[in-house]
Amino acid sequence: MSRAWLMPTLEAWMLLWWRWALHLLRAMISRGVDYVTGKSELERICSADSRAPPFSMFSRFLRFLRLSPYPSPSSLLADPTGREASASLPSLLLRYKIPTSNIHVQENLKECLRALHYLHEFKDAVRSLTTTAFAWENQDHLALLHALWHALKPGLAFAPAPSEGEGRKGGREGGREGSVWSEIGFQGRDPSTDFRGMGIFGLMQMVSFAESRPEKARSLLLESEHPRRWFPWAVTGVNVSRFVFELLTEDAVLEERLVEAWREGGREGGKEGGMQVVNEVYADVWETFGRVWVDTDPENVMAFPPIWSEVQRRERRRWRQRRGDESWRLLLEV
Amino acid sequence: MGLLSILKKVKRKEKEMRLLILGLDNAGKTTILKKFNGEETSTIEPTLGFNIKTLEYQGYLLNVWDVGGQQTIRSYWRNYFEATDGLIWVVDSADRRRLEVCRQELHALLQQEKLAGASLLVFANKQDLQGAPSPGEIALTLGLEDEAFAKGRHWTIVGCSAMTGDGLEHGVGWMVRDIASRIFMLN
Numbered sequence: 001m002s003r004a005w006l007m008p009t010l011e012a013w014m015l016l017w018w019r020w021a022l023h024l025l026r027a028m029i030s031r032g033v034d035y036v037t038g039k040s041e042l043e044r045i046c047s048a049d050s051r052a053p054p055f056s057m058f059s060r061f062l063r064f065l066r067l068s069p070y071p072s073p074s075s076l077l078a079d080p081t082g083r084e085a086s087a088s089l090p091s092l093l094l095r096y097k098i099p100t101s102n103i104h105v106q107e108n109l110k111e112c113l114r115a116l117h118y119l120h121e122f123k124d125a126v127r128s129l130t131t132t133a134f135a136w137e138n139q140d141h142l143a144l145l146h147a148l149w150h151a152l153k154p155g156l157a158f159a160p161a162p163s164e165g166e167g168r169k170g171g172r173e174g175g176r177e178g179s180v181w182s183e184i185g186f187q188g189r190d191p192s193t194d195f196r197g198m199g200i201f202g203l204m205q206m207v208s209f210a211e212s213r214p215e216k217a218r219s220l221l222l223e224s225e226h227p228r229r230w231f232p233w234a235v236t237g238v239n240v241s242r243f244v245f246e247l248l249t250e251d252a253v254l255e256e257r258l259v260e261a262w263r264e265g266g267r268e269g270g271k272e273g274g275m276q277v278v279n280e281v282y283a284d285v286w287e288t289f290g291r292v293w294v295d296t297d298p299e300n301v302m303a304f305p306p307i308w309s310e311v312q313r314r315e316r317r318r319w320r321q322r323r324g325d326e327s328w329r330l331l332l333e334v
Numbered sequence: 335m336g337l338l339s340i341l342k343k344v345k346r347k348e349k350e351m352r353l354l355i356l357g358l359d360n361a362g363k364t365t366i367l368k369k370f371n372g373e374e375t376s377t378i379e380p381t382l383g384f385n386i387k388t389l390e391y392q393g394y395l396l397n398v399w400d401v402g403g404q405q406t407i408r409s410y411w412r413n414y415f416e417a418t419d420g421l422i423w424v425v426d427s428a429d430r431r432r433l434e435v436c437r438q439e440l441h442a443l444l445q446q447e448k449l450a451g452a453s454l455l456v457f458a459n460k461q462d463l464q465g466a467p468s469p470g471e472i473a474l475t476l477g478l479e480d481e482a483f484a485k486g487r488h489w490t491i492v493g494c495s496a497m498t499g500d501g502l503e504h505g506v507g508w509m510v511r512d513i514a515s516r517i518f519m520l521n
Contacts, residue, residue: 196380232380232382232406235382236382238380301407301410303383304382305385
């Protein structure tokens with residue numbers, strides 16, 4: 001019996017204790033600063049200049065929400081009147097003793113709440129995409145699937161109008177169900193059964209990857225056809241989407257970048273900006289997977305689970321570092 | 335360490351069972367495993383490779399292997415046959431077009447010597463979908479009632495829905511009892 005399983009558990013425990021001690025220390029320092037400056041932490045955060053390019057105020061605001069027992073982000077959004085973010089403003093001002101006369105702080109706080117609201121809506125939008133199943137009858141879905149094919153296999157056309165019969169071109173069946181789909185790594189003749197829990201979101205991400213980084217996507221497709229260590233490209237793509245969705249909903253690692261994109265995009269294009277962010281993350285994860293897969297040079301596709309966990313571990317670590325909640329920052333930014 | 339504790343250990347080891355879940359892709363193998371284990375089932379992706387889970391059920395430790403069902407992966411199934419006590423074959427009842435493929439794969443699988451002693455549980459999954467044929471019809475289509483098939487094998491078919499969880503407990507319960515009566519008779 002090996003004890004290898006014990007090590008990660010131990011590591012996790014020590015990390016947990018360390019964090020706990022850190023938060024205690026931080027709370028004490030924060031109280032001290034509250035006392036000296038006469039301002040609550042929230043007021044200090046929102047006193048910053050919101051126009052400074054990286055919206056660092058919001059990052060601090062998010063960290064503040066994560067660390068303080070009140071208010072939870074969901075409670076800020078749980079407003080029966082259509083989740084209008086600023087509705088929770090008065091209670092926040094009261095609770096953190098922010099003078100109502102301080103317009104600057106109030107405006108900043110409102111902006112933070114708006115950003116929080118945006119995040120919530122964006123996550124909802126993505127979630128609803130994941131629950132939208134691919135349907136052959138849906139022309140938009142079909143167009144996406146065809147776009148994926150054309151991006152991955154340029155120059156290999158389908159029959160022009162699939163509904164009009166048996167026309168063939170380039171030896172490919174009409175772009176509907178058929179064995180052609182396994183050429184880009186679907187499991188069988190019917191891709192619609194492969195999107196599973198990721199729904200149309202999984203397909204959208206694949207298309208975006210294949211169109212925005214075509215060389216990379218195609219070289220990965222080529223790699224996926226390796227005689228020994230082949231892997232199904234599209235199905236791997238759905239796995240990557242599932243991980244990106246996890247990062248988006250559980251880990252809170254993408255929030256700061258999403259909000260930055262939202263502010264840069266002038267709000268109106270908020271959803272597209274957010275989509276672009278998650279699609280870039282998707283493409284990055286794919287590239288990491290490709291590197292690790294080739295470096296590991298596995299015996300066959302059954303080695304996918306451990307390699308895939310390794311890729312996820314690496315990506316998570318990278319995001320943690322980028323998010324910048326290193327210990328020293330937690331203690332200095334109070 | 336006395337004799338008793340050694341005996342206890344041996345006994346504990348004996349209470350383990352190894353189950354293998356197979357079936358065509360999109361049959362619902364992983365969803366069944368997760369649902370039975372009380373996990374979230376809304377964001378499942380196609381299984382590349384396999385999942386392993388150890389569950390405790392009625393005092394037995396079940397080592398469950400759930401292997402992907404994609405056609406190109408099926409050739410690796412045989413790497414997981416060794417020491418299998420029970421085979422769970424999952425059928426997407428609503429996928430009428432592939433029931434024939436499903437029948438062929440199952441029959442080929444049962445020719446395997448290493449699986450000769452394993453109990454067979456067929457889950458006729460997705461019974462919650464409208465128009466899904468009943469377990470009885472599935473049994474006929476898969477040729478489970480053929481004499482040559484049934485000869486000497488412990489098997490049953492159970493209708494289930496991995497989405498709602500209906501039937502899962504019933505099927506796994508049968509499997510565990512059947513294996514226990516075969517290999518732990520001395521207890």
